[in-house]
Amino acid sequence: MNILKPAQAVLLNADLLPTILSEFEENQDEMFLYLFVNKTWAATLVRLLWKAPIWNSPRSYKLFLRTLRKSNATFAYGKLIRRLVFEPIKNREQPTFGNDDLKLFSIKSDRITHLTFGQTDNFFAAEAVCELVKNNPNLSGFAATKPCYNIAWLNIALSPVINGHCLKLTQLEIQNMRHFLIFLDYWPNGDYSDDAICQTRDLIREIGFKCPIFALDINVHIDDAMADMITQTFKSLKILHCETVSCSALKILLPYCKKLKWLSIAFSSEQPSDDIQQEIGSQFPSLDALNLFLPPHDWSPFTKALAPNQTNLRRINLFGCDSVTDEAFLPIAKCCVRLEFVGLICCQLLTDASISVLARNVSKYLKNINICRIPKLTDVSIIEFANNCHNLEKFVLDNCKKVTSRSLTLLVRKCKSLTELSGDYPRIIAAKIVSTLATQGNTKLQVLQIHSRHDPDSNIIEGKKYRRFDLGLLEKLADKCPKLKELELKCYITGLYPNLLINALYKLRNLEKLFMEPKQNLNREHIMKLENHPRLKEVRFEGGCSEDAMLYIKERNKNRKGMFIHVKPTY
Structure with a gap:
């Protein structure tokens, strides 16, 4: 009989943690730091449980795996894991996982509900994935999107599903290319032979017969045969994503998919008549x-x-x-x-x-x-x-050259619910947008991403007199937009003297991600001071760092700990 230690007896169920923390509006991720013993890898468990980690680093994952291997760990941390996702971490060095690590999860984690094998540098043997799938009968979602995870690999990896070990599977994604590849004239990855297409169709059918799939994301072209199979097998389909589909296949598919709520399709290159389009x-x-x-x-x-x-x-x-x-x-x-x-x-x-x-x-x-x-x-x-959509929360505008600051500043003033504002604008328009934010303020804005370019034509349209984008404007922005979490200013900003810049960034108390182009050289001491920012987790500079700062950043990155700092050299 297993006797729980007192600490284990009061451990909150993993399913309850996200529910409890969702009631807290701010800083949900860092609250996890106070729930676990090891603060370095606690954030790794945040990703495995619920959302992205606080400190993305290979070191945190290695420490977490080391803890899983211990036979005398205080808690059964492996049993807390619900989502296990292997995908690239943006702007980070990628953790390395092997088949032995996957076998460790197979032994320690038997309550996983979602598995994702994305396009990382890690490759897992189909047999190792098969073992993990088999040991998690409550699996409800499976995704494999790496190009080398072909039909032969999938047949082995998903054999437990085919054999009836995962009867709760409702979401299936198998792709070896992404949707944007439909713009290419050929498919550089994947096997599109008749045999491979037939095998893919057979695999999907086998899974559909065994599991109550309602979400299907597949990389194949849906022809008449595939459409027939889907209508006969997936009676409760609500979500369907595919690469391309023929008009004749849609005529077969649509009358039998009345429960569909989410559809992603690309029409094949045929040119249907008006009557067929209307039908x-x-x-x-x-x-x-x-x-x-x-x-x-x-x-x-x-x-x-x-x-x-x-x-x-x-x-x-x-x-x-x-x-x-x-x-x-x-x-x-x-x-x-x-x-x-x-x-x-x-x-x-x-x-x-x-x-x-x-x-x-x-x-x-x-x-x-x-x-x-x-x-x-x-x-x-x-x-x-601007005049009508006052509930607007996210606004993104890129490369629409006839739009001027007249309408954009009006939108900033009137849409007070904006939490994200992103775009690519000429310098003069970018300065006016930030100036309006710094003057009018927005207490809900969390993401500001402004890329500016030199466009002489816009200077003629806008006029030469405009508010310069300087350090004072940045300080006002910190005061008027206190909830800013992500700040990306790829702009020409004047007066960015290092000490003043660091002080201004400290005024952005909730800032977590920063991308800037500092024009003055930041030295080692400036970087060290920046490391003590209360919430900053990711910093990317384009130039603007002295030689000793670059050496310090290179050395600190070897430790793979804490804030991520990357400097892109300029030539």
């Missing part, structure tokens, strides 16, 4: 989210048939739809009035005629908009967003 568009179920890639063609008959049934649509993302015109987008702008997220990326033909209509119609619901490379967009649409 397909009218068969779409009422969705919550729709991601679309439409190849060059007139798609207005499709959208006119699609939009009237999408009155409850909350998210839409049109990516690379450079043939979509205002005529095609207007039905969506008029009918989909409950949109909370809108992504319009590289939709070259759209103009204010349809986007301003969208802004007026989604005024009460819109929270997040991402607009990139729409050359005909002007201040007219941005002013409509």
